[in-house]
Amino acid sequence: MKAKATTHYPFLAGAGEMAEITRNHDWSKTLLGPPQNWPQALRVTLSLLLNARFPMVLFWGPQHLCFYNDAYRPSLNGELAPAETVGKPGAQVWPGTWSLVGPLIDQVLAGQEAIWREDQLVPVYRSGQATDRYWTFSYSPVNDESGQPAGVLVTGLDTTRQVLTRRALEESEAFSRSIVEHSPVAKAVFIGQDMVIRTANEPMLQLWGKDDSVLNKPFMEAMPELLTTPQLQRMRGVLASGETFHQTEERFELIRYGQPYTGYYEYTYKAIQADDGSRYGIICVATEVTAQVLARQTAQASEASFRALIEEAPVATCLFVGPQMRVEIVNAMMVTAWGKDFSVKNKPLIEALPELEGQPFLDILANVYATGVAYEAKAAPVDLVIDGKLATYYYDFTYKPLRNEQGEVWAIINVSINVTDRVLAARQLEASETKLRGIIASAPAGIGLFVGRDLIIETPNQTFIDIVGKGPAIVGLPLREAMPELVTEGQPFLHILDQVFTTGVEFQSPGSQVKIVQNGIMTDRYYNITYTPLFDPQGRVYAILDIAIDVTEQIKAQQALEETEAELRSAIELAELGTWSVDAATGLVSLSERHAQWLGLADCDHPLPIWLACVSQPDRERIEKALLVSLQTGGAYQQTYTISNARTGQQLILQAVGQTYATKAGQPLHFAGTVQDVTAQRDLVLALANQVQQRTQELDLTNEELAQTIEELAATNEELAVTNEEIASSNEEYVAINEELNATISLLNRSNENLQRFAYVASHDLQEPLRKIQQFGDLLKTEHAAALGSELVYLDRMQAAAARMSTLIRDLLSYARISTRVEIREPVSLSQLVAHVLTDLELVIEETQAQIQVDHLPTIIGDGSQLSQLFGNLLGNALKFRRPGVAPLIEIKAQLVSLADLPLSVKPIRSADFYHQLRVMDNGIGFEPQYSQRIFEAFQRLHRKHEYAGTGIGLSISERVVTSHGGVITASSEPGQGATFTIYLPA
Known part of the structure; x- marks a missing residue:
């Protein structure tokens, strides 16, 4: 127990x-x-x-x-x-x-x-x-x-069970390895979660394109090209579930013997079990079926190519089969053109479009089907029910018969282009041109058309003929022959017209002085000039519309006014007077420099309260009331008051006189007057009290003289007001004329925009066949490189030509996208923009060991995308056209220059008081000076394409960007001395 x-x-x-x-x-x-x-x-x-x-x-x-x-x-x-x-x-x-x-x-x-x-x-x-x-x-x-x-x-x-199981597995693997290695079919055994390749027979190694070094490696380490595929997950799924996985005709991108290879395979993954039922690996059996798949794909592609040709065609296309014209194939564009949906497929044409009953198209199709002769029509009218309404549309279309192997017509292919807008636009254009000719003939401005590079004079109105002063015989003459004084007098207008013809950029110049021999006499006249380029359907300038308005009298009146104002300023300066004016609408007070110094103000323009704050408190209310009364009633103003200098606190006594000027309707415009420092007079009166009477007489005399001077100044101001009103009246007439002309020019610009959109779409459509050429070329090189031999050189040349064509189309698209004016206006930091461009060029800069030095660049208002293209082209060219053996050195400098400091040859599109001057300088190969203008023309290359790659459009795009921002770009260089591109943009 x-x-x-x-x-x-x-x-x-x-x-x-x-x-x-x-x-x-x-x-x-x-x-x-x-x-x-x-x-x-x-x-x-x-x-x-x-x-x-x-x-x-x-x-x-x-x-x-x-x-x-x-x-x-x-x-x-x-x-x-x-x-x-x-x-x-x-x-x-x-x-x-x-x-x-x-x-x-x-x-x-x-x-x-x-x-x-x-x-x-x-x-x-x-x-x-x-x-x-x-x-x-x-x-x-x-x-x-x-x-x-x-x-x-x-x-x-x-661990007895595990040890005995492992031994059994090893024995089973040895047996499996023996079976796999001697199999004529591609087989491999993978062990564990990592799918370690325990064995792979020679057929499998050949299928993979590997040698036996892949054995005992995890599958994904041996074949890293399959990392992005689901193969490892599939293998693990088979190991976990025990269910066999079978796949047919799966595409794989392999690296076989060091070369990329695309193949199709049929394979099976089956789990391997131990004696105790546990799964420890999988066996893979694979067969390459690439040849079968490619053969079937080729057959399918051949069968589907015709259907795809129709369904993916960039124009409305369909296929009518049999004598009933059954709609077998139809693309979306044709369905849209008919105003129907895809329910029309497999229907006879008369059921699909019942409105064709009584129209000629069914008879035409029947004749083409019977005779086998194609039919083509331009701008043919057709009545269609679209959106529930029957209307007439216009189409360019073709009916082309298709024949079978016996030569019999079995179908008709229909290609249609909706030209309704073009037909209606042509009609509107004809009406517009008729209206334009009427406007030109009756316009008070001189209007004429200069056609071609020789500037042949066409359709001048009578005003234009009168301006030229040579009679109606000038029609049909080149401008330089009709007006030789443009050459003999060294005037710039022929050069400006040539630039407009070259660049397609409109030129405007108000108040230009022109020397013209009118009726045998040399005259100096002033004109508001507009040169507007006109474009043909291909987007090329074919003519220039010249609009000239005679403003000689206004210019001379303005010059006389400026002279009078200069004399007035001299008189005021001699009298040591200050001037001031008040805008009746805004209350803005404008002071002369002397007046502003008396008040201690740094600027000359201030709101009325700022000016009143300088008046001493006892006088302020009285002065404000007197000024308001003058502004409201138009009465004269004369006041004496004390002011305190805003900086020094010094007090002065000022005496001011003035007058309010109004419109003809009596509406106050502005107040103008003079002011005098009378402090010294007051001090002298206090110091010399015993001479009051004498001094008073002298002061009275002085006041009378001043009053007389003021009256004279007032009279002069009245004359100036009358002159201003006359100028304003003339300007109103000029504005009305310009509005009519701008409406006409707007119509022409819309036509040009339509042409640019057409060019854009056409360029995109050109890219698709080029991509196919390149893709098919790659397939030929991959699959038949060894068999081609010396023919491989021609294949390489074909692909290189396709690549150059693709680059050219992309550049043309960039050129077409840039309009002649900036649509997006926002602050653009050029320093940040250039930094981004240099980041994009970082690899080229590193390869060429280039040094880039950039000043602090300004912020301007413009389009950041266009400006990025500008600096990308200039910096890219500087890196490309470098001297052999010399590291590129590129400098970008910026400074602000006034309008007066611009070179005579620089004529910016938009006028401004100041311009940002940007210079891009390099130490490259440079170019001959005579090419300084040619390099901005599209497709102009100074070097052969095998020396330097490119399309010759980059600098054309750059010039267009600068022009769209209202500026000018110039180029200068000497061979071997580098190039400098200078840009002027309005500040």
Whole structure:
């Protein structure tokens, strides 16, 4: 009978059977004695052991007294009951294996490091028979309170099943490898989650385009080109589920023997199972079906090419089959042109478009079908029901018969282009041209047309003929012959007209002086001149519309007015007077410099309250009231008041006189007057009180003279007002004429915009065949490079030509997108913009070791996208046209220049007082000076294309960008000395 423990020990607590046995054991009869006397290290370790779910054994003390938990019991020698082994020496419990285990325990107790063994063979004796078991275990010391090993804790795991399974797998793999390696079909075996290539036969290696170095590597490491494909996930899915995966005709982009290769494959992934049913790998069987797939695709492409040709055609296209004209194929553009939907497919044409009944088209189609003769029509009218309304539309169309192998007509292809807008626009244009000729003939301005580069004079009105002064015989003459004085007098107009013809940019010049021999007499006249380029359907300038308005009298009146104002300013200066004026509408006060200095104000223009603040407080209300009365009633103003200098505080006494000027309707326009510092007079009166009477007489005399002067100034101002009114009246007439002319020019501009949109769409359509040429060229090089031999050179030349054509079309699109004026107007920091451009060119800069020096650049109002193109072209050219063996040096400098400082040859599109001058300078190959204008013409190249790549459009785009911003770009250079591009933009 076992004695029951009478005392409860917490460290022996536990729910398992071994915990119960350990608590109930009579420890007083053992070497350890009662549990209350056990060392603390033993107690802690036993508490851990009895509550663990992992197999553990504890050998304690020099006798190796053993303890173990429930998780270890299945591995215990079956000849002894658990109650008979607890607390017994290990040699008694495991006599068969103690020769192996005992030395390991003694080694740990001797103070050596813990011991670890993996898959260790440990014989287990059951009923006198030894059974091989494999264990992975560790022997760890358990230290007592003194820090010395007092016991050994053994944690272990029976790995017999895993070891035997692995051995079986290895044997199965060896067998599978033998089958795979000798198979005539491409096969491979992949092991584990990483799909390590355990074996792959020669057909599979050839299919992959690899050698046997891929063996024993993870699949994705061996074939990194498949990283973006789902192959690894598919393999793992087969390994996890055990379900076979089969795929047919899947496309793969492989690297076979170092070269890209596109192929199609049929393959199967099947899981490999061990004897115990677990899955440890997959086997892949694959077959290349590239030839079959490409053959089928070619057949399908041949069958679908005709349908795609129709459905994807950029114009309305359809196919009528059989004598009933059944709508076999129709694209979206044709359905839209008919005003129907795709329900018309497979219907006879008369059912699809019943409104054709009574119109000639069905008879024409029947005749084409019967005779096999194609039919073509231009701007043919057709009545169609679109959006529920019957209306007449106009089409260019063709009916082309298609024949079968026997030569019989089996279908008719119909291609149609809706030209309704063009027909109606032509009619409107004819009416507009008739109206334009009427406007030109009756316009008070001189209007004429200069046709061609020789500027042949056509359709001049009588005013234009009178301006030229040579009679109606000038019609049909070149301008230089009709007006030779333009050459003999060195006038710039022929050069300006040539620039307009070249650039297509309108030129306007108000008040230009022109020397003209009118009726045999040389005259100096002034004209407001507008040269407007006219474009043909190809977007080329074919003529220039000249509009000239005689403003000689206004200019001379303005000059006389300026002379009078100059004399007036001289008189005011001599009299040491200040002037001032007040705008009746805005209340803005404008002061002369002398007047502003008296008040201590830095600027000459201020709101009325600022000016009043300088008047002393006692006088302020009186002065404000008097000024308002003058502005409201138009009466004269004469006041004396004290002011305080805003900077120095000095007080002055001012005497001011003035007058309000109004419109003919009596509406006040502005107040103008003079002011005089009378402080000295006041001080002199106080100092010389004994001479008051004499001084008063002198002052009265002076005042009379001043009054007379003021009256004279007032009279002069009245004359100026009358002159201004006359100028205003003339300007109103000029504005009315300009409005009519601008309406006409707007109509012409809309036509030009339509032409530009047409060019844009056409250029896009040209890109598609070029892309196909390049793609097919790549396919030929990839699949037949070895067979082509010397013919490969011609293939390369073909692709290079297609690439150059594609670049040219892109440049043409860029050129077409840039209008002659800026549509987006926003602040653009040129410093930030150039920094972004240099970032885009970073690789070229690094390769050429270029040095870029950029000044601080201004912020301007414009279109950031266009300006990026400008600097991208200029900097790209500077890097491209570099001298061999010399690192490029590029400098960008900026400064502000006035209108007066511009070179005589620079005529900006938009007038301004100041301009930003931007210079882009390089040390490249440069060019001959005589080409300084030619380089801005489209398609002009100074070098052969094999020397320097490009289309010759970049600088044309740059000039157009600058022109659209109202500026001018010039170029200067010497061969081998670099080039300088100078840009002037209005500030």
